[in-house]
Amino acid sequence: MSVEQAKAFIEKMKTDEAFREKIMAIETPEERLKAIGSAGYECTGEEINEAGSDVGLESGGGGCAVIF
Numbered sequence: 001m002s003v004e005q006a007k008a009f010i011e012k013m014k015t016d017e018a019f020r021e022k023i024m025a026i027e028t029p030e031e032r033l034k035a036i037g038s039a040g041y042e043c044t045g046e047e048i049n050e051a052g053s054d055v056g057l058e059s060g061g062g063g064c065a066v067i068f
Contacts, residue, residue: 006043006051009036 013020019039026032029045036043043051 002043003047003051003054005041006047007054009039009041009043009048010051012039012041 013023023032023035026035033045036048
């Protein structure tokens with residue numbers, strides 16, 4: 001689990017619309033994390049939130065945010 005994996009996940013969310021829609025369609029944070037892990041990204045919700053703030057997603061930086 002790492003922030004680097006979380007950053008890679010965020011990049012995938014920003015560039016792959018089908019992947020983003022699949023993840024965002026999942027209602028609970030727990031199920032989202034399972035799907036994220038199944039896609040090969042080993043990171044926690046906290047790491048994703050940290051990585052998101054590192055790349056400016058919390059302030060509407062033009063990307064996408066996954067709320068955990």
